[in-house]
Amino acid sequence: xxxxxxxxxxxEISHPQRIIDRDIKKIDIIKxxxxxxxxxxxxxxxxxxxxxxxxxxxKDTFFKKHHNNSDELIYVKDKQSLILECQNGTIEFHTxxxxxxxxxxxxxxxxxxPDDKLSLKxxxxxxxxxxxxxxxxxxxxxxxxxxxxxxxxxxPFFKVxxxxxxxxxxxxxxxxxxxxxxxxxxxxxxKDARNGKIxxxxxxxxxxATCIAPYSLRAREKLPISFPIAWEDLTKFSPxxxxxxxxxxYLYNNAWNEFFKVKQELI
Ligand code: ATP
Ligand code: MN
Numbered sequence: 013x014x015x016x017x018x019x020x021x022x023x024e025i026s027h028p029q030r031i032i033d034r035d036i037k038k039i040d041i042i043k044x045x046x047x048x049x050x051x052x053x054x055x056x057x058x059x060x061x062x063x064x065x066x067x068x069x070x071k072d073t074f075f076k077k078h079h080n081n082s083d084e085l086i087y088v089k090d091k092q093s094l095i096l097e098c099q100n101g102t103i104e105f106h107t108x109x110x111x112x113x114x115x116x117x118x119x120x121x122x123x124x125x126p127d128d129k130l131s132l133k134x135x136x137x138x139x140x141x142x143x144x145x146x147x148x149x150x151x152x153x154x155x156x157x158x159x160x161x162x163x164x165x166x167x168p169f170f171k172v173x174x175x176x177x178x179x180x181x182x183x184x185x186x187x188x189x190x191x192x193x194x195x196x197x198x199x200x201x202x203k204d205a206r207n208g209k210i211x212x213x214x215x216x217x218x219x220x221a222t223c224i225a226p227y228s229l230r231a232r233e234k235l236p237i238s239f240p241i242a243w244e245d246l247t248k249f250s251p252x253x254x255x256x257x258x259x260x261x262y263l264y265n266n267a268w269n270e271f272f273k274v275k276q277e278l279i
Pocket of ligand 2: 125
């Protein structure tokens with residue numbers, strides 16, 4: 013078969029052997045998403061997305077928020093459109109926190125961005141403290157690695173009255189964290205305020221903000237994955253542990269099984 017004749021789901025894949033990172037090729041990215049589709053699609057198909065694309069190795073990436081030459085947001089509705097985005101160079105899928113039909117927020121994210129100097133042990137303590145607060149508020153939360161340097165704590169909502177309520181609530185939680193553990197958290201986005209602390213990024217919950225989708229690859233060295241994990245497994249997973257080469261052995265846990273069944277409200 014000629015290189016140009018590779019097809020996946022009847023979509024012609026151009027340059028399948030193009031190198032993305034070391035021995036990882038474009039076709040490996042496409043095969044990954046073909047396999048992970050049942051896991052990732054429920055997080056993509058009901059909301060707008062944005063993407064990081066890469067046409068020439070990891071040093072040459074760009075963020076894409078709209079369809080070419082338009083203001084239209086991007087949607088991935090099914091397996092074919094997922095693979096088509098990958099054929100067009102997408103490596104990372106980022107999602108908005110609102111439902112495309114209602115435009116109401118339904119996924120809250122706390123992005124924990126640790127100072128580089130912080131030990132993993134402290135970062136994990138920081139993540140667990142947040143869970144304690146959310147448990148006290150009777151909110152079920154889910155944990156994933158970022159695929160980069162931190163963890164994301166994600167809260168599904170069945171019903172939220174409006175964005176103002178949603179944003180205000182996220183901010184209050186972050187301020188409470190900062191007040192309770194002032195040596196461990198900061199809500200100040202500036203890098204120099206982070207000195208030895210975790211920046212708790214509640215601003216991911218603005219309507220215009222995105223967060224990397226669960227199961228998305230990251231366009232970083234070794235192609236790590238933002239991977240859903242069980243709370244009990246926090247100490248077993250460093251933020252970039254799961255990647256395109258080793259993910260299969262961790263798929264068993266299906267730690268987010270209940271994610272779309274949770275019926276929480278903010279009204
Ligand atoms: P890490 O653990 O390395 O921080 P991360 O995915 O949390 O990984 P951040 O830089 O903290 O990366 O950003 C959080 C989220 O904000 C991203 O997942 C992404 O959706 C969004 N984001 C970051 N940078 C940009 C950007 N330049 N343009 C648009 N959205 C961005
Ligand atoms: Mn982050």
